[in-house]
Amino acid sequence: MLVDGPALVRWLAARGAPGPLREYEEERERARTAQEARRLWLAAAPPCFAPDLPRFEDDANGLPLGPMSPEVAEAERRLRASYATPELACAALLAWLGTGAGPWSGYPAYEMLPENLLLGFGLPTAIAAASAPGTSEAALRGAARLFASWEVVSSKKSQLGDIPEALRERLRTIVRAMGNADNLSRFERAEAIAAEVRRLRAQPAPFAAGAGLAVAGVSSSGRLSGLVTDGDALYSGDGNDIVMFQPGRVSPVVLLAGTDPFFELAPPVSQMLFVAHANAGTISKVLTEGSPLIVMARNQARPMSLVHARGFMAWVNQAMVPDPERGAPFVVQRSTIMEFEHPTPRCLHEPAGSAFSLACDEEHLYWCELSAGRLELWRHPHHRPGAPSRFASLGEHPIPATWYPKLALNATHVLWADPDRRAILGVDKRTGVEPVVLAETRHPPAHVVVEDRDIFALTGQPDSRDWHVEHIRSGASTVVADYQRQLWDRPDMVLNRRGLFFTTNDRILTLARS
Secondary structure, eight states, X not given: OOSOHHHHHHHHHHTTOOHHHHHHHHHHHHHHHHHHHHHHHHHHSOGGGTTTGGGGTBOTTSOBOOTTSHHHXXXXXXXXXXXXXXXXXXXXXXXXXXXXXXXXXXXXXXXXXXXXXXXXXXXXXXXXXXXXXXXXXXHHHHHHHHHTSHHHHHHOHHHHTTSOHHHHHHHHHHHHHHTOHHHHHHHHHHHHHHHHHHHHHHOOSOEEOSTTOEEEEEOSSSOEEEEEESSSSEEEEETTEEEEEOTTOOSOEEEEOOSOOOXXXXXXXXXXXXXXXXXXXXXXXXXXXXXXOEEEEOOOSSEEEEEEETTEEEEEEEEEEEOTXXXXXXXXXXXXXXXXXXXXXXXXXXXXXXXXXEEEOSSEEEEEEEETXXXXXXXXXXXXXXXXXXXXXXXXXXXXXXXXXXXXXXXXXXXXXETTTTEEEEEETTTOOSOEEEEEXXXXXXXXXXXXXXXXXXXXXXXXXXXXXXXXXXXXXXEEEEEEOOTTOOOOEEEETTEEEEEETTEEEEEEOO
């Protein structure tokens, strides 16, 4: 048993092995620094938290509490009761946040509390508090840190454009004086986003994005999710909101200000846009002229992959249920193909394995099923009598896989991209025989959109930022544009009379039709 560790490392150092002693002393210094940082942090906390601050900082497992937790909500109520105005409460929180030690990219988890509270009060209130006369240097440091935080630059970027020039100058001076290169880099990134927001407000027309491509839309909040069209306008998810991009304008119009970012869109019909909210378990519609959310079906289990045609609507419920072998808390996913009927949706099909990637044309609903490592294509005739049936075998598909088919339809085939084979595969709708290679691509394809004569694919290596747009006609593929993307980007694509449109992170790129 080791009785005196420090004595041992000093003994080793005296005999020519100084490494353990050096590590011991460095660890002691880190602990002392962390202890002093914690002392300063506690001293800077708003007085209303003095009795029991730790219970607002982490849960029973020592993990930081999320912004929607009951504890953070109670902390906000305390602040509102303790300060005369929200601006004064935010000023106290900014000064507290500005007391934090170390780089903004790596800090103690307990420092998340004031940031969560500031976001709860809202960025406009924080901007007003930071802009007030006599704002302390600590509060300005906190404001710079808040505005450069991941939560703000990734999902509230339009509000960065509202920061007054005078405040931006003060914050820039403060951050440069801190002497931390990482902090400065993050602040400059936030400044660049704010500058783009202001530029787009002044000049909202589409602009070039490299050879052949143009920017047709830029989000107001963060990454865009989903993309559908009515043949003219484009619709997408921007954070919690459902937005519309009108031709000739890159800034979106909010159709529905939502509270839940986990939703999927189906193309509009008769000026109605359809939406599946996974967390809420609802199927709803929104008028394309703007309206409240009109709920059509409730109590669904994580509805996804919403499709419709000729008055028929379907989706797949992806319920998480207790594992039949191991039991709770272990869970497995159970898929159910659902058909909309009023007043109660009905189960159309319960697969043996998982189901995904619904696609619908005027006659049939198609989807993929994966069970025991085998992938199959299924279909259901939705406008005449008939039961769902296996349509084609797509072969072995390892579990887990690096990719799964996302189906697309044209007049003759069910298609998907196969990056392993660098090809677009298809099954003939008339025969349902084994899939065939319809075209080989120059690079691994990941996303595809089709019309009767045209296929467009986004292609590239999964670990590369350099990606390509390929146009396939008569079995021959040509690279028609190149673009830069974020790693593991998950774009959506549509074709309309104006051209090809696809999302990449926070913007919509377009390729005009020739």
